[in-house]
Amino acid sequence: MKKKFTMAALLVCCVVAAFAAFADLTGKWKGTLKFDDFELPLTYTFKVDGEKLTGSIGSDQGENPISEGKIKGADFSFTLDFNGEKIPHTGKYYGDSTIVFSEFQGQKNRVKLTRAQ
Template sequence: MKRKIFVAALLVCCVTVAFAAFADLTGKWKGTLKFGDNEIELNYTFKVDGENLTGSIGTGQGEFPITEGKIKGNDFTFSLDFNGNKIPNVGKYYGDSTIITQDFNGNKSKIKLTRIP
C-alpha cells in the first residue's frame, strides 16, 4: 500500500515539474535577427497551453501571429506567415534564453532570445 502511494506521489511530482517547464516559456522575449549587414530587432510573446504554443512576433513592420505552435519538453516549433511566406521555426528552451532556427526560403538563421523581465 505504501508503495502505491509513493508511486502515485512521484507521478504527480513528475507531471507538475513537466508542466512547469512548459509554462516557463510563457512571456516576453527579445532578440536580433542578423542577415548580412542588416539587423532586425524582434520581440516575441509566447503563451503555452499544454503542448500548444501561441503568441506573436513584433517587428518594425508590425505584429505577426505564431501559428502551428507545438512544445514538447524543452523543444518547440511554430510557423510565421510573413507577407504570404510560411517561415518554419524550431527552438530550444534553456531557461532565461532560447535559440530559434528559422528557415526562410532555404536560408537558415539562428536567433538567440532573452527573457524580458
C-alpha cells in the same frame, strides 16, 4: 509500500515540473535576427495552453501572429506567415533562454531569446 509511494511521488513531481516548464515559456522574449551586415531586433510573445503554442513575433515594422504552434517538453514549433510565405520555426526552451531556428529563402537563421524586462 514505501517504494511504491516514493515512485508515485517522484512521478507527480516530474509531471508538475514539466507543466512548470510549459508555463515558463509564456511571456515576452527578445532577441536579434542577424544576417550578413543586417540586424533586426525582435520581440516574441508566447502563450502556452497544454501542448498548444500561440503568440506573435514583432519588430519596429509591425507584428505577425504565429500559427500551428505546438510544444512538447522543452521543444516547440510554429509557423510564421511573412508576405504569403510560410516560414517554419523550431525551438528549444532552456529556462533562462530560448533558441529559435528557422529557414527563409535558403538562409538558416538562429535567434537566441532572453526574457524581456
